[in-house]
Amino acid sequence: MNFDDTPQEAEFRAKAKAWISANAPRQYEEELKQSSLGRAALKGANFLDVAKAWQKKKADAGWACLHWPKDYGGRGASPIERVIWQQEEGAFGKLSFAxxxxxxxCGPTMMAYASEEHKRRYLPPLAAGEEIWCQLFSEPAGGSDVAGLRTRAEKRGDDWVINGQKIWTSGAHYSDYGILLTRTDPAVPKHKGLTMFFLSMKSPGIEIRPIKQANGNSDFNEVYFTDVKIPDSQRLGAVNDGWNVSLTTLMNERMSIGAGIATGFPELFEFCSNLMLEEGPAIEDRGVRARLAYWAVRASGLKYTNMRAISALSRGERPGPENSIGKLVAGSMIQDISAYALDLQGAAGVLSGSENAEAAGKFQAMLLRAPGTRIEGGTDEIMRNIIAERVLGLPGDIRVDKDIPFNQIPTKGRS
Incomplete structure (x- = not known):
């Protein structure tokens, strides 16, 4: 792969760079550079408000969701132009977390399955950051088995009535809409009785309870549904074909998460470059250098694996299972790196929140947030199965419940 810009790409890069330079909220640049996984806040400003303002400004100028069609709020840009934009946006890209x-x-799923009327109504405000969406898949009893969900959708006239519970729903507490996977036929095998919908998160009967995390934040939520009504017009795909619809969401999820997870390596390298150990500068210690070299190789591998996925997109291919590699490697990497940084800091690693403990607070926040990273979007075990079966072509796991009707799968004890 040739990583040099073509003349057209160089022209696009120059335009993007000039617009960002003239319009980015520079007053927050240094704080954004210092923010990390598990710790993203702005002094004297609400992070979500700043993020929405920056996204709206981008949308008004044609820089939001670059790869989306113009009719849906995008720019109709190529995948490579999208990468160039992300490179030039730099630290301001952290404002896109919400x-x-x-x-x-959600956007790609709506584009693939929603009616044209719904696409034109919901996608432009989504691209502009005016409306935020969440994804309602995981459930307490399902664990990593998405198809094991129990939230029910029953047809009543022209509506569907939803009852059940979702968990670990990122951003539900500030979302306006969400896509929802439900069970509509429990008498067939679990993958065949699912149906997908989209709905307003302000619908009567929805209760959202934020989950308090170890790092003090509440990014995830429990969501309860009690007789929530959804019009059949808001169904995505055919009845009982929700699993196939969800694959579009999941493939895009693993690409988005895998390509976007911070690894912590740049922060660790900078930290070690300035840290003094008892024996001298950390960067001159053989053990430290060996660790840094190991993680540098993994970070480089992630970069070029992501580039391979981008090349596939540029050929018009759908995001594939190989994107699970980025999710698996980056998730474990940031946990290992943050734990190692705390070891290097010694007693200072327990400090957080003080101006004099900037590095300590950063790596502590990373470590406390890292377990969630390894679970969201699919656990490490799920990622390994996907890579083994769909990338390497190895035999699949034994799944004894695969062809059994869902309502006949034992839920307690042994059968």
């Missing part, structure tokens, strides 16, 4: 699910997962 829109990742909507732009990377």
């Amino acid at each position: 829109f990742i699910i909507g732009h990377g997962m």
